[in-house]
Structure formats: structure tokens, C-alpha cells
Amino acid sequence: MDKTLLQDKITKLKKEKNAIILAHYYQRDEVQEIADFIGDSLALSIEASKTNASMIVFCGVKFMAETAKILSPDKKVLLPVLDAGCPLADMATAENVMKMKDEIGDASIVSYVNTNVDVKMISDICCTSANAINVVKSLESKKILFVPDKHLGAYVKRNVSDKEIYLFDGYCAVHDSFNKQDIENLLAKYPNAKVCVHPESPLEVIELADFVGSTAGIIKYCKESSVKEFIIATENGIVFELKKQLPNKVFYTLGTKAICVNMKKTTLKNVADALQNDIYEINLTDEQIEKARKPIERMIAIKRQ
Numbered sequence: 001m002d003k004t005l006l007q008d009k010i011t012k013l014k015k016e017k018n019a020i021i022l023a024h025y026y027q028r029d030e031v032q033e034i035a036d037f038i039g040d041s042l043a044l045s046i047e048a049s050k051t052n053a054s055m056i057v058f059c060g061v062k063f064m065a066e067t068a069k070i071l072s073p074d075k076k077v078l079l080p081v082l083d084a085g086c087p088l089a090d091m092a093t094a095e096n097v098m099k100m101k102d103e104i105g106d107a108s109i110v111s112y113v114n115t116n117v118d119v120k121m122i123s124d125i126c127c128t129s130a131n132a133i134n135v136v137k138s139l140e141s142k143k144i145l146f147v148p149d150k151h152l153g154a155y156v157k158r159n160v161s162d163k164e165i166y167l168f169d170g171y172c173a174v175h176d177s178f179n180k181q182d183i184e185n186l187l188a189k190y191p192n193a194k195v196c197v198h199p200e201s202p203l204e205v206i207e208l209a210d211f212v213g214s215t216a217g218i219i220k221y222c223k224e225s226s227v228k229e230f231i232i233a234t235e236n237g238i239v240f241e242l243k244k245q246l247p248n249k250v251f252y253t254l255g256t257k258a259i260c261v262n263m264k265k266t267t268l269k270n271v272a273d274a275l276q277n278d279i280y281e282i283n284l285t286d287e288q289i290e291k292a293r294k295p296i297e298r299m300i301a302i303k304r305q
């Protein structure tokens with residue numbers, strides 16, 4: 001089926017099922033095109049929870065669809081591709097996180113939203129790449145176990161001096177592959193460009209940044225800047241939204257190393273099939289929802305302070 005027919009089918013099914021489609025910024029362009037909301041993972045789940053849709057189709061990876069279910073337990077949440085997972089999230093299990101906590105002693109577990117439900121259930125508080133520093137600063141506890149991304153954790157550690165921060169040894173293979181040389185090569189070619197870096201990247205990359213922040217933060221920075229050229233050190237999918245919002249600006253990426261294969265698994269056909277056949281439904285128990293919701297709500301409360 002060609003693209004237009006698939007898009008028409010999706011629009012029709014969406015209406016029939018009272019569904020909304022969420023797409024993460026890292027999704028394929030054609031998937032972002034048909035989404036009702038495009039954004040980063042937590043913002044999408046919060047946005048979806050405010051709607052009266054009965055069904056959420058989450059074009060992203062599993063932990064994102066789980067978060068949507070946690071925040072909208074009464075809605076049916078679908079992940080169009082069963083094996084669209086996040087290797088970073090999968091590195092941390094409740095078991096290996098608890099083992100580390102036992103070794104450290106009395107520490108608060110701060111988990112990045114990029115974790116599976118079992119890890120959220122044992123976390124004291126969640127954080128995003130945008131609020132991680134503020135979340136850690138807000139805690140009374142002096143000892144913090146930061147899970148699962150060691151680069152985001154190292155960035156937090158650098159910015160919070162009065163706490164003992166222990167880092168779980170996880171990483172996103174996409175951002176972890178970025179290095180100083182990548183940025184220096186691009187800067188040699190485009191010396192006027194500003195460098196925007198996602199904090200899942202190594203510190204040597206962060207050190208070269210003009211702006212460090214989440215996907216939404218990077219978009220905001222590029223919008224507000226008077227500069228016309230930007231080097232974007234995060235997954236390439238974000239450039240679709242950047243070009244849409246800022247057609248007169250130019251964005252340079254880190255090429256093929258900045259592609260998350262899991263994020264690119266979802267196609268328009270998968271979205272149409274998901275809507276047609278109600279697949280693949282995210283099922284969480286009441287206990288999972290209740291326990292995993294608490295650290296997310298604690299984080300949201302801090303954002304409002």
C-alpha cells in the first residue's frame with residue numbers, strides 16, 4: 001500500500017477507535033507526519049493522559065509505552081512493534097539495581113525515565129534528561145544511585161557537588177558512540193555552527209557543547225538562537241522537527257552513527273496494523289502501575305516547585 005493510502009487508513013481507524021498517535025522525535029519522518037503529538041517520551045505520556053482518547057498508539061520504544069500506560073491506566077496503550085525496545089533501559093533490572101544499592105548502603109535511587117517498569121517500581125524518584133540535575137539537587141539524601149545512564153549521571157555529578165553520586169554502568173549505544181573528534185571534525189567544516197548535545201553523550205562531547213539538554217531543549221535552543229547553523233549531537237530523527245519549525249536554519253548531524261535502530265523499526269504499516277488489530281497491547285498489573293507511578297509523580301511535583 002502506498003504512503004497516502006496508509007495515511008488515509010490510519011486517519012480513518014484513528015477516528016473509529018478514538019485513538020491518538022504519539023511519536024517520539026527519533027521516529028521515522030513519515031511516522032512523525034501522522035502523529036497527533038510529537039515530543040520526548042515523558043511529555044508525550046503526560047499529554048496523552050490529558051486527552052479523552054480511549055487508545056494510545058505509542059510510536060517509540062517499550063519503556064515509553066509503559067510510561068504512557070502508567071499515567072493513563074484506563075486507556076488501551078499499543079506499541080506497534082513488539083520488539084522495539086531500548087537497550088539502555090534493558091541494561092538495568094530491579095535485581096541488579098537492588099544489588100548495587102545494597103553494596104552502597106543507604107542511597108536514594110534516581111532513575112531516568114528510560115527504564116523498564118520493574119526499575120521504576122523500586123525507584124525513589126524518576127528524572128528526565130531535562131530535569132535530572134534539579135531532581136538530584138532536590139533530594140535530602142546525600143547518597144544517590146543514578147540509574148541507568150552513566151553519561152547522564154556523570155553530567156549530573158559534575159553539576160551537583162554536595163552529594164555522593166554512584167553511577168549504574170549503563171549507556172545508550174547511539175550517544176555513547178559520539179566522541180570529541182566527531183564534533184571537532186564538524187566544527188572544522190562549519191566553524192560558525194553552535195553545538196547542541198544530548199547529555200546521554202560522553203563528557204568529552206558535552207565539554208564542546210554550546211547547549212546541553214533534552215530533545216525538546218535542543219529544539220527550543222535552536223529556535224531562540226540568532227545563529228543559523230547547528231551541530232546536533234543526538235539521534236537524527238530530531239532533524240525532521242527542527243527543519244519543520246526552522247526551515248531557514250541548517251543542521252549538521254553525526255551521520256549514520258546517530259541512528260537508533262529500535263526507534264526506526266516502526267513504519268506506517270505497523271501503525272495501521274496496530275490500530276486495526278489492537279496490537280501490541282501494554283498490560284501492566286495494578287501493583288506495577290501504582291508503584292511505578294509514585295516516582296514519576298514525585299518528579300512531576302518537583303518540576304512545579
Ligand code: SF4
Nearest residue numbers: 086087088172174260
Ligand atoms: S536512542 Fe538510545 S536511549 Fe533512545 S531508545 Fe535508542 S537506545 Fe534507547
